Amino acid sequence: MQAAGIARLWTAIAVLLSSTLLTAQWLNYPTPGLARTPDGKPDLSAPAPRGADGKADFSGIWTRSALAPGWDLRTLRASGVFTDQNLSYHMPPDASIPFQPWAEALFRERLNRNGAGAPSERCLPTGVPEAMLEPPPFKIAQMKGLTIILFESFGRFRQIHTDGRPAPVDPNPSVGIFNRKVGQRHLRRGYHGIQRSHMARQGRPPA
Amino acid sequence: MRAARIAHLWTAIGVLVASTLVSAQWLNYPAAGIPRLADGRPNLSAPAPRSPDGKPELSGLWTPDRPPTALMPESLFEFQPGDVVLTKEGEALQRRRRENYFPGAQCLPDNLPKRTAVDPFKILTLKGIVVVLYEEHTTYRQIFVDGRELPKDPNPTWSGYSVGKWEGDTLVVDTSGFNDDEWILPGRRPHSNALHIIERFRRRDFGHLEIQFTVDDPKVYTKPWTIKQAHHLIPDTELLEYVCNENEKDLKHMTGVGK
Numbered sequence: 001m002q003a004a005g006i007a008r009l010w011t012a013i014a015v016l017l018s019s020t021l022l023t024a025q026w027l028n029y030p031t032p033g034l035a036r037t038p039d040g041k042p043d044l045s046a047p048a049p050r051g052a053d054g055k056a057d058f059s060g061i062w063t064r065s066a067l068a069p070g071w072d073l074r075t076l077r078a079s080g081v082f083t084d085q086n087l088s089y090h091m092p093p094d095a096s097i098p099f100q101p102w103a104e105a106l107f108r109e110r111l112n113r114n115g116a117g118a119p120s121e122r123c124l125p126t127g128v129p130e131a132m133l134e135p136p137p138f139k140i141a142q143m144k145g146l147t148i149i150l151f152e153s154f155g156r157f158r159q160i161h162t163d164g165r166p167a168p169v170d171p172n173p174s175v176g177i178f179n180r181k182v183g184q185r186h187l188r189r190g191y192h193g194i195q196r197s198h199m200a201r202q203g204r205p206p207a
Numbered sequence: 208m209r210a211a212r213i214a215h216l217w218t219a220i221g222v223l224v225a226s227t228l229v230s231a232q233w234l235n236y237p238a239a240g241i242p243r244l245a246d247g248r249p250n251l252s253a254p255a256p257r258s259p260d261g262k263p264e265l266s267g268l269w270t271p272d273r274p275p276t277a278l279m280p281e282s283l284f285e286f287q288p289g290d291v292v293l294t295k296e297g298e299a300l301q302r303r304r305r306e307n308y309f310p311g312a313q314c315l316p317d318n319l320p321k322r323t324a325v326d327p328f329k330i331l332t333l334k335g336i337v338v339v340l341y342e343e344h345t346t347y348r349q350i351f352v353d354g355r356e357l358p359k360d361p362n363p364t365w366s367g368y369s370v371g372k373w374e375g376d377t378l379v380v381d382t383s384g385f386n387d388d389e390w391i392l393p394g395r396r397p398h399s400n401a402l403h404i405i406e407r408f409r410r411r412d413f414g415h416l417e418i419q420f421t422v423d424d425p426k427v428y429t430k431p432w433t434i435k436q437a438h439h440l441i442p443d444t445e446l447l448e449y450v451c452n453e454n455e456k457d458l459k460h461m462t463g464v465g466k
Contacts, residue, residue, distance in 0.1 A: 026351075026358055026368065032335070123314065123452045125345075141333055145239065148331065148338065150347050155316075155366075157340050157347040159446070161233075168233050 031061075051142060058147065063137040068092060090133060125154045233445040238268075241442050242413055249442040251414020258332060263376050263410045265337065268446065269438040270327040284324060290432040291396065297427035300397040310389060312461060314451035316344060316365040318389045319382065319404055320420045320434050329446055337371060337378070342446045350380050357383055363400055365389065378408040391422055399426040414440040 035046030136152035145163035242253035335353035361384035423431040
């Protein structure tokens with residue numbers, strides 16, 4: 001009996017040690033500069049921080065709220081909806097989307113096949129805003145003239161230029177222009193600056 | 208004749224308009240804060256800028272000096288092949304890997320030295336973090352310079368976990384916690400999960416950045432070895448999107464995925 005007790009003690013010690021190792025990982029590293037309540041918990045209701053220029057500072061690691069108010073995941077699941085990444089569930093329930101007829105037809109068609117054929121099946125990246133509706137979190141880092149979003153999903157990033165530059169006039173240049181201007185750099189196809197991917201799961205086609 | 212001349216004039220106007228459109232693209236957008244010569248060209252030999260804490264500012268869009276035209280991966284890297292000595296375990300691993308294993312063919316990520324060997328990359332410095340945005344695979348990496356230690360028992364990853372600290376004007380970055388699924392180029396050299404990479408970033412002047420990689424993997428190599436890369440700033444342009452799986456038609460023709 002005593003031997004069994006000692007074995008249990010060692011197990012307890014091993015469990016304690018392994019939990020110490022876990023806390024040494026960055027998954028639990030305390031974020032500096034976070035507003036905290038007296039008990040040390042993050043105070044998510046504290047005022048939003050501001051940058052030196054007085055603008056709101058969006059920097060931080062974010063994850064989506066489950067659904068917009070008025071939607072209920074259980075009701076959705078009961079009606080056969082398999083995902084909550086559809087844009088609609090992040091909009092008020094009475095909102096409607098002013099589709100062009102061709103776009104609505106495409107949307108219905110995608111809906112009817114339950115999203116089969118989505119780009120993500122081929123490990124192609126999610127677009128905007130789907131990348132922010134996925135369960136994995138994303139990090140916003142705000143700098144002078146540039147805000148970046150680092151997505152956990154696909155390990156991809158996005159740059160938002162806030163230095164006053166105009167949007168590109170012709171963001172899908174021909175091979176000739178690329179070759180002449182940038183030599184060996186890769187040519188990638190775009191469509192009005194946005195890939196022809198689904199905007200969100202079961203999604204709406206970009207214009 | 209006159210009509211032909213007018214046609215020429217219209218052609219000339221068309222070309223002018225088209226070139227204006229091209230210059231409005233971000234591939235050619237003038238970057239702010241770049242020292243320039245009297246004729247407006249960027250002065251890449253100006254002194255390296257410094258951040259408010261006095262350290263060199265590594266931020267910028269960089270590209271390797273060696274042109275990405277070489278078909279032989281070895282020629283992309285400055286290293287001494289004689290310094291690379293495999294252990295017995297390393298030899299066996301390299302034999303297996305060279306037979307039939309190429310993660311890049313499946314659009315899996317490249318090792319750290321390769322990521323900066325061909326395509327441009329952007330360094331951004333934030334308080335406590337240096338972020339590297341790689342054009343290759345449109346992926347990123349975070350280097351923590353806030354004094355934290357490397358994780359003791361990390362979940363293995365393709366990019367590892369990186370912490371940095373300044374030694375004089377050099378940013379020294381220690382990275383570990385890799386999986387063992389990757390090669391180290393040059394030469395499809397394998398590594399294990401014991402791999403440590405020490406990078407030394409030095410911005411020589413405004414337009415030149417050197418990175419020295421020390422590869423330390425005692426399971427695979429008998430001693431650490433180094434790779435050097437020289438990069439220059441590319442002003443007035445931007446990173447492009449890179450989606451490896453786009454229009455993918457090769458996978459079904461591939462045979463074997465052995466390691």
